[in-house]
Amino acid sequence: MANAPSTFHQRLVEQPRPTGLALAPDGTRLVASVQSLDEEGSRYVSELWEVDPAGRRDPRLVTGSCQGDRAPAFTVDGTLLFLSERGPQEPPGAALWALTANGEAERIAHHPGGTTAFTAASRSATIAWTAALLPGAVDADTHAALLHERDRQGVTAVLYEATPTRADGADLGPAEPHAFVLRGDAPPIDAGGQGLAGAGDMALSPDGSVVAYTRAPTSAAPDTNVVVIADASTGAKRRTFSRPGHQYYGPVFTADGTRLLCERQKEETYDTEWQVTLVALDPVSGEETDLLPDFDNWPWPGRVIPSPVPGDTTLWFTGDERGHCPVFRRDPDGTVTRLTASGAYTSLCVTPDGAALYALRSALDSPPRAVRLDAGKPDQHPVFLKTLGDLGPLPGTLTEVHATGDDGFALRAWLVLPEGAGPDDPSPLLVNVHGGPQGSWSDWPGQWNPWPFAARGYAVLLPDPALSSGYGQRMQERGRGQYGGRPYHDVIALTDAALARPDLDASRTALAGWSFGGYLAGRAATRTDRFRALVSHAGLWNLEAFQSETDMHTYFREIFGDPRTRRERYEADSPHFNAAKLTTPMLIVHGGNDYRVPVSQSMALHHDLQRQGVPAKFLYFPDEGHGIEAPNHLRLVYETALNFLDHHVLGAEWKQPGLL
Template identity: 55%
Template sequence: MPETAGEPTAFHDLSAFLATPRVNRLALSPDGQRLVAAVQGPNADGNGFVSGLWDIDPTGVNEPRRLTRSRAGESAPAFSADGTLYFLSGRENNDPAAGEHDDEGPGVWALPERGEARPAARHPGGIAGFTLARDAGVLAYTAGLLPGAPDAEAHGKLRKDRAEAKVTAILHESGITRFWDSDLGPDEPHTFVRTAGDGGPAAGEGNGSAVDAGGQGFVSDAETALSPDGTRVAHTRFVHGPVPEGNRSVVVVADAATGEELHVVDRDGYEYGAPLFTADGSALVCVRELVATYETSFSYTLVRIDLPGGAESDLLAGFANWPLAAVVSPRRDDETLWFTADELGHSPVFRRDPDGTLTRLTASGAYTSLCVAPDGRTLYALRSAVDAPPTPVRLDAAAPDQEPVALKAPGAVGRLPGTLTEVHTVGDDGFPLRSWLVLPEGARAERPAPLIVFPHGGPQTSWNAWTWRWNPWPFAARGYAVLLPDPALSPGYGPRMHERGWGQWGGRPYRDLMTMTDTAEARPDIDATRTGLAGASYGGYMANRIATLTDRFKAIVSHASIWNLRSHQAETDASVHFRRVFGDPRTQPERYEEDSPSLAAERIRTPMLVVHGAKDYRVPVGQGMSLFQDLQRLGVPAKFLYFPDEGHWVLGAAHARLWYATLLNFFDHHVLGTPWHRPELL
């Protein structure tokens, strides 16, 4: 192993690193006095993760306090109008007075400030997500109905009949059949609404009312909203086109009591999602996507939809980057909104005033889970960065380029085994390029560090936030520098960054990556003779593409990667997206043939580690298997790390530890020349 400096950190022990608590969601009470976080950690068996809820002091004075604990865990915290805390959980209902329920899957639970949690909504097969009205006792949740089932009771009976008959078959008549790592069907998501007087949303099964407000496709709690008074519900709907290329997502506004459709947000050439009602309920704010074509990249903006008329206006006209998340002011007299967007290796918070003025509130870091105080003067959020895990922070809701106030919370990682810097260069077309570079402790001209290059996935993503799956710091702890480059197609660099790489996955982005690697290797603290590369998803595709174009790297890791573009287009759950970008392979084969790594397999000389999960539907496992078979056929040194029960991401705690150990040992062997060490349990 390479020599490292300083005392060991959490990143020197993979088990300790993966056991670090992970803060992943915030909720603020209506009076602004309570801030609750969902915090994830290893489960009792050590083979997965479970989430619990914690009270975080908004003033930053008091230590965090754990609120919930169960084997099933609790997630998705949200407050109702009366201050009751709601959450999702698959925990059992131990109330002896409770009736029989189909307890498979999570339900919505309510936890008063004093007292025990009680079930608030259940549904046979479980609830996918929920939302609460800001000013009324109304809850909306997303759950499935089997074909032919008009309500939850009939749905539960059909589920029981299928189970007793041992039927698992699904008949699809249109649309997509799989999504990321899940099979879709046989049930279809619908939105249900419960009401219960002034005492808050209905408790338990059968109390209050549950009204199907329609909906199809895949929906999460981020895709459902209630008007502040609880009288209307907005949710996304997947619409099947006359041909698959016409499939799209629209937003439906319905009467919360009757389910009657009041308005559909739909427009040719666009998709809509993430609806939010304004504080006075007079309009929706939605994310609008320009659908990609063979010639033109997709793009995102925020739009306002006036109700009931449906007049639409672009809220971010002229803004160079794509909004990722938005929240609206809770004040009825204020149309201010806040959102985040990737920008130059960060993901700042932006404020949009009613007159259209935009103010960047943060200069560094990446922000998620925005919450606005009742007076609209304070924001709470989770802040992370490449060198900092997510932590709750407090922000002034108007001050530009400020430093947030960190709040006390679980999840500190302690000292890092290195430092973070930036690397700047220009592409062959003169476009400015930047990367993050992680340097291990002790790296200097007298002892330059070996380098690992991490092409990111997407390709429409960028390196700007902490990640638990592709974290560079365990590599730094082993003595490696890690380059995190943002090549063509990365967001946060304006529309030109997309245009210069559109339609040429293995062209301009490849050249950018090589230029950024050249610049990093030219540093005196980097050993240019010992360089490896590892990528996943699009980054895995790029790893394969690079392996066919250069032998400059000592070793390459290809995770969840596309090997044969043409066969992948027919197998992936995102087939329509790939036809839009690459064209119909029968009539427009050019891009498939130009950019498919499999067509140049005989050029590969670099040792490769192939990693794939059997339940990966975005990049089906046949891609990884075909790559491994071709490498063996051609005599290229290769290994295949296969996860039969993982999908596109390696999520199991034990599997994640083995993933890191295998990659590190593979690079140690081929980049540093140490003997191969097979990880324990493999």
Template identity: 60%
Template structure:
């Protein structure tokens, strides 16, 4: 195994922690002999992450071998049936194409990589037909452009005229950290590498992830997700389109106002498409998800998991029969499951969270990235026929060495009888004689679970500083059945709040925890919970709110997805009850706890005005507060040195407010 040798010092030295390599995705060759991973590492100047491709030995015998290296990086690897390795990169192949965005490159088993496809403005995603080798590319077309050539001319005209304006006539205008449009993502199919591309259809400008497309094994059909704007905003939805890959003619459009369809994948013989279907939320009903099969002969839709209580995702189809593999959050894990052709479902992995599933050509072996609260993403090999197994770990970059503490669980019964759980990170040396101060970290979402590794809210730098970290999964968390969503639905600051407090009290009752020195923090929905907690109790020594919702009425009109939140909270003019019950800003006068507010200006999901307003209100009410502001970051703090500043400020604030040490100004601030 390739691991760092720094041990716990990796987490004590924030520069070393930020510099750790990060494995992001896997691709398996058609013959099953080659496994490639995209791995992020620091650039030479240490100011950004650069992705490179590494060869991973599927047998686990040999060390990983780096395949590519460039200043622009390489990502999104995918194999063709002839062994060609395709990837996306912004590296320049010739003079003058530096600003054209990502191109599709091909790296043969022996030889140098060459560009095989470009598109004005860049290619967003690519996939390959398993048998024919046809290419499916996702790229944009400006309004009025029928093909890439026309798009390029229009794009050049806008650039020369220095026009950046966008005219919207409906639908959303922003997503997360960028403006949508004016180009709309489209699907392009090439029967061979050198063939002329066919425009198979548009995906709509409401997609945050435009790369949701797949080719049938023989390359004759393409399936993709399309955003379908409603006549009124709260009727926006997504559908799955199946089109002829040669003509672009649509064969089936599967969608309805009550569901969202996404993640289409063709079955082994190309006769059907499997995708995720989510029942759209309403004021009274939470999300609910399943996998469905779309028969391409007659368009009928079959629910494949009628009795499965959690939400499936990440589906891959066996190349030899109708077996499916998928992941789903479950009790603080995200196992891999197998659905047999007869409908039986088997959990294949005993612990951890999994992603980037890929299946061998004989259908007997899976490869995936396994991670957990105490383990970063690492490639593993899974027996497709064995239940509750511990997968074989493969040699890869990305190790972090020894952790500065241990991981356990906390369980408690809520006042409605529901059994709650959370992870508890304990620092080295925590005991009844040396009880540790506690940080309660509430996850975002709120439909999420603390079940895997995160580089952004990692508990181990806090453990290295001596803090225990509670990672609670309250009501609305995923992995605990549909009941856990129902019990918290429509009351963001109600049942989830009491669950967080119950898990906090159960943790504080341990003799290795110092209940007198406890802080609480959260990001996104967790930031909302931090704000809500601040208005309801003085039990915490400090509260940290990252990208937190403060004024729900103001937020609902300013977020990038206002129609989604209006489905949950209702029209604020005609149904104000939930806004008035759950908006923290109405209770600003109750806050006494010192707060650290963190926000990025490019955050369109929870716009920066939420954090800025809270900071001003805290000052007006003379509550001790600090505001860590990032003018060029979004909902997440992603740049390496900004991440280091984020952790340093966070930790120093806790030390000052919880431990009573003098305030230490971070060096770069």
């Protein structure tokens, strides 16, 4: 099969990316946030685009929107709100803006240092947002003065008295998020602090009288957060909800304001598996009701969307299911119905009468597009709306591979076949393992997309091993406590099943992975020599060092145990103990600002490869985090990985990527 250099990865990087939808209260306007390259092509910037709800007109830029506008939402009267750094801000940071139908922008709220998230009440003019206050600041003015004084004296230091100190790729503190509420012409009310890691998770009751937000876990209870329900006029707390060992996410009030709906998650521990459900909290009685006691698809549901009709307890949500992420409907009697036959759905919006849904739909063979769904029809195919981001024909086809685990569990994976693959010219195979480990190959990947590799002539296997989401609680049970055990064996079983096909070449294979997938690449490096090349992007290597360095150290220590007293899992699953067995050429990719899997993990792996004399390359991005964000850096990841695989799997001459 010809393997001429492909530029598909360049098209992929340049592709506009729809990231969210907002539907006007009367259902007549549908606005999408879309990320595109800036004029220099060096970063992604967001703009707001009108999508025709009927699907007849092409999308058009919202009148008055400019680069940097994001996070659209509508007020009760149909005014479009969004976050943006547009205009002079002192100190700099995102402000909350409103955009009239004729394109005139008005700044609604500006908090020194910026606003991170906001929400609008569905039946009143109340707006709430999340912004930070420094210790000692009682309002935005004193916060601004403290910011100015720190800046004037060149102080960036933070005094931590407890963990966490980092989260989601950012240093925490010294300021802490607070929920602010604006009702009419009154000054904004500080409804309370949310803790260092609690920014943005909040909701307003439909009438705007009550605000709910989550407060971050503390050092005393690192696996438990708190839902606070407060008076929106005074900030006085009315009730709090918490459950030991659980965390709540994505709060939203029902249309009549009598219940607060949330995702409730029990994270994995040494002795228990992940468990996720949706719950209804009663702000008056304090009662908590599990809405999905018998639902066994995940973990990991998407944000719940309640019916907009007061008194109707119907709700919609998404959740992984066997390589898809369908939309589900829960009826008032508890019946759950899957509404979509295929694909992965996000950003659900419901029409005012509850009869239709809008969403972004993607799949492994389809970039995100806006769609319309019937709100009650089972296993339907959506109506596609005209959306930015179409890539045209893909360089291959998508099918499935099935296998059986060593415990008899039914396994499955996606398989991308390049154009021309067949028994007369079998394709080399790249096994691409997802991160997580709770996750699934179901939607259009933003990084490690399989199609650039298919364009170069590789088949790409996308396995969902043990601990993947969408296969029921049993998938969590069978992988608990053995990161490098059953998940690794599942990947190998699916690889063997794929290579039984006559159109794949078992003598030319490679394995790559990001995050947990990168860890499994390191695991493979010490367990087998069947692959000609391996790629580890932000992978774990030394589990004992990792659990003390990661921003989620308390969480991972719960899984692995305290290494001083419970060493079994470290010694069984940490690849670095078997570094002497390294023989396979390896490409390592890592960002210097990665706090989830610190770059020291890849540095240690690189040192061990060099010590063993194994051919290795280390693609290092000093200013990237756990994922690669800058478009030119994404290009380099694809180009470097493709050239590395061509060299070691196909025997081609190594080609140094440009600018490296």
